[in-house]
Amino acid sequence: GAVVSQHPSRVICKSGTSVKIECRSLDFQATTMFWYRQFPKQSLMLMATSNEGSKATYEQGVEKDKFLINHASLTLSTLTVTSAHPEDSSFYICSARPRQYQETQYFGPGTRLLVL
Amino acid sequence: AQKVTQAQTEISVVEKEDVTLDCVYETRDTTYYLFWYKQPPSGELVFLIRRNSFDEQNEISGRYSWNFQKSTSSFNFTITASQVVDSAVYFCALSDRWGGGADGLTFGKGTHLIIQP
Numbered sequence: 268g269a270v271v272s273q274h275p276s277r278v279i280c281k282s283g284t285s286v287k288i289e290c291r292s293l294d295f296q297a298t299t300m301f302w303y304r305q306f307p308k309q310s311l312m313l314m315a316t317s318n319e320g321s322k323a324t325y326e327q328g329v330e331k332d333k334f335l336i337n338h339a340s341l342t343l344s345t346l347t348v349t350s351a352h353p354e355d356s357s358f359y360i361c362s363a364r365p366r367q368y369q370e371t372q373y374f375g376p377g378t379r380l381l382v383l
Numbered sequence: 384a385q386k387v388t389q390a391q392t393e394i395s396v397v398e399k400e401d402v403t404l405d406c407v408y409e410t411r412d413t414t415y416y417l418f419w420y421k422q423p424p425s426g427e428l429v430f431l432i433r434r435n436s437f438d439e440q441n442e443i444s445g446r447y448s449w450n451f452q453k454s455t456s457s458f459n460f461t462i463t464a465s466q467v468v469d470s471a472v473y474f475c476a477l478s479d480r481w482g483g484g485a486d487g488l489t490f491g492k493g494t495h496l497i498i499q500p
């Protein structure tokens with residue numbers, strides 16, 4: 268149990284296009300989902316917190332108009348990188364917090380984004 | 384504000400040696416959780432352990448053991464009789480909000496562990 272999936276696992280796009288990444292909790296309901304970004308050989312940095320049915324909370328320095336987050340259901344959160352540029356190339360990882368176990372987060376396998 | 388420090392950027396040992404990965408944290412909260420994750424080259428995070436701030440008992444799981452010392456704000460991770468498959472980047476992380484607060488994890492910079500055959 269407690270499986271989180273991400274789609275796509277890898278995406279290559281041209282500069283200026285938008286890319287949507289999905290994060291799904293497959294066997295539990297998640298009231299909260301988190302989005303992290305990891306640049307090569309660096310740590311994971313929290314980008315934003317997504318709560319079902321409400322607006323996402325963004326960490327300092329993260330542009331909310333560039334990284335659109337939607338958490339429309341208890342099992343799905345999406346991150347859209349709008350007008351992507353090469354500097355947005357990174358590894359994006361989501362995690363989901365189960366409704367029943369608030370102290371636990373389950374991580375997805377990550378999405379590698381390469382912007383040409 | 385919370386902070387996690389993993390001072391060891393890279394450690395290289397020969398197989399079967401014991402190795403300890405250090406983690407020092409900072410938080411103002413009295414209730415918090417500490418985690419260790421393993422990240423192999425595939426990138427997927429593998430959960431290793433979660434420890435809450437009220438439980439200072441050390442834990443052992445097979446070749447893995449963890450030493451939690453609140454007095455020094457440390458949560459160190461030891462691998463006994465290391466194996467090549469242990470090669471990965473290991474992250475220590477902190478969550479310092481209890482339950483209902485929407486708080487993500489603060490990660491350390493990671494320690495790249497290389498086990499040589």
